[in-house]
Amino acid sequence: MSNSIPKIVVVGGGAGGLELVTKLGKKLGKKGKAEITLVDNTHTHIWKPLLHEVAAGTLDSHEDEIEYLSQANASGFRFRLGKMDGLDRNRKTISLAPTLNPDGVEIIPRREFEYDYLVISVGSVSHDFGIKGVRDHCLFLDTTKQAESFQNKLLEAYLRAHTQGKPLDEGQLNIAIVGAGATGIELSAQLHEVSHLLTAYGLDEVQPQDVKISIIEAANRVLPGLPENLSEATTSELTKLGVDVLTGERVVEVNDKAIFTESGKTIPASIKVWAAGIKAPEFLKDIAGLETNWMNQLVVRQTLQTTLDDDIYAIGDCCACKWQGHDENVPPRAQAAHQMASVVYKSIRNRMAGKVAPEFEYHDYxxxxxxxxxxxxxxxxxxxxxxxxxxxxxxxxxxxxxxxxxxxxxxxxxxxxxxxxxxxxxxxxxxxxxxxx
Incomplete structure (x- = not known):
């Protein structure tokens, strides 16, 4: 560690990362005890569990987003815009790719930042499992930009149907959601509500019954990672809303008109959403020789330090941490990221004071x-x-x-x-x- 004040760099301003830098900034940054830097490739933060509402249009992202620069100014940390694409553990530096504007013109050159403690909190992205057509024909809800793109496409589909002056084509307003986890379930309910709201606001050439919403899940029930009684209650509610729930159906191909399953089913849909699995961003795969798993997640010990480097932590969806007392890793949920941020905050404070790093124990509430x-x-x-x-x-x-x-x-x-x-x-x-x- 250098003789100057410690440099703490947090990459990723999601739920855990932003909470961590806010706490570190207020307790250490403002007092000049450490230099805290947040790196993210977007200007603003929105709580990821809200993205399905942004996609449906029931939440305006511009009203609920947090400007990183503003939060940094108020909380005692620095914000730097950029996308991490490299790590040098020997020199203790991270590298950020050049930042381009929408026209492809470079506005920020490639840069490097030194660290004494590095926390990687870059979340997760959708995993298409290499299934044919998914990348080309499905929409994803990993970022605010993707959620807003979905909302624009949905509104365009309604406006086209409202003004075309002829009966709807087969599947014209069908929406198919692949994946019956929390994101897929919550999106389907929001879209049902939207179908009634848009009619009420004057797009009345389209009736709610013209919109068919389907959820496709490979497991034999919705919310497969949660208790069975919760799955049953959710399925009952979705059925009441008229959502078509297809369980035990593995998707094998997607084209511009439909989704095809292993059992031979064809689900026509003009709008297709992929919410069937996650992985950590691709750049983390074996980065700087660190241990990663098949989902590109950084493998960490119970202290949330990476297995091969004590000065590098990983929290949230991008880390693989054993759930004590279970045969699985801590699940990728906002409550886990929140708890991990608190432990890493204590760990860095302890290590700066020459004390032992605490161990993380996940509490499922x-x-x-x-x-x-x-x-x-x-x-x-x-x-x-x-x-x-x-x-x-x-x-x-x-x-x-x-x-x-x-x-x-x-x-x-x-x-x-x-x-x-x-x-x-x-x-x-x-x-x-x-x-x-």
């Missing part, structure tokens, strides 16, 4: 799945419920909303979050319930 205004279902786990407790309705919805509020409190503090919540209530009372452009 349950899972909640929102079906828009129609329902919220979930299960509470751990000490909170003395085991596993199924919850539905208003209480589940309240707890679902509180997860986002906890994230905001970690970034802004309770008073500012209270003011933001109040302004949101007033804003919703005068703005349309759906983004219409």
């Amino acid at each position: 349950g899972s909640l799945v929102s079906l828009g205004k129609y329902s919220t279902v979930g299960n509470l786990m751990g000490n909170l419920s003395k085991g596993s407790l199924m919850i539905e309705g208003f209480m589940a919805r309240l707890m679902y909303l509180s997860l986002y509020k906890m994230h905001q409190v970690a970034l802004f503090g309770p008073f500012r979050v209270a003011m933001l919540s109040l302004s949101h209530i007033f804003r919703r009372s005068v703005h349309p319930k759906i983004k219409l452009h």
Whole structure:
């Protein structure tokens, strides 16, 4: 470590990364005890579990996004725009690819940043498993930009159908979602709500029944990673909404008109969404000789330090950390990233003081799945419920909303979050319930 104050670099401004740099900045950066830098390849942050609402148009990303530069100024860290594409462990530097504008003109050259402690928190991207046609014909919801592109395509499809002056073609407004995890389930419910809202706002040549929403899942039930009673309750709610749930159907090919499954089914759809699996970004695969798994995740010890380098941490979806007492890794959820950020904060503080790095122990507080205004279902786990407790309705919805509020409190503090919540209530009372452009 250099003789000057420690340089702490966090790559990735997702839920865990932004909470970590905010905490480090306030406790160390503002006091001149460390130099904290956040690196991200976008200008703004939005909580990833909200992207399905951005895609459906029920949430305007520009109203809920956080400017990294503004957060950095308020919290005592620096923000640098760029995409990490290299790591030199001997020199303790990361390299960032040149940043180009939409016209392909370079606006920021290639750069390097030194670190004493490096935290990689770059999240995950969709995994297409090499299935033919997925990359060319499916939409993804990994980023705000992709979610906004989906919303634009959805609105264009409605406008075309509303004004074409002839009956709809087969599958013209069909939407097929591959993957019945939380993202696919929540998106389907939001899209059902949107089909009614757009009709109410004047696109009345298209009726809600003209829109057919399908969910395709390879496992034998929806939400396969969660308790079976939660899957059953969710399937029941989706059926009430008219969503076609196809389980036990493995996708083998996608073209511009339809999705094809191993059993021989053909699902016509003009809009196709892929939400069937995740992996860490490709640049992490075997980066600088670090240990990675088949999903490109960095393998870490229980301290969240990479197995081959104590000064490099990984948190969130991009790390593979054993779940103590289980035969699996910690699941890729926002609550895990939040807990990991807290442990790495303590670890870096401890190591700067010559103390031992603490070990991470994941606490699963349950899972909640929102079906828009129609329902919220979930299960509470751990000490909170003395085991596993199924919850539905208003209480589940309240707890679902509180997860986002906890994230905001970690970034802004309770008073500012209270003011933001109040302004949101007033804003919703005068703005349309759906983004219409």
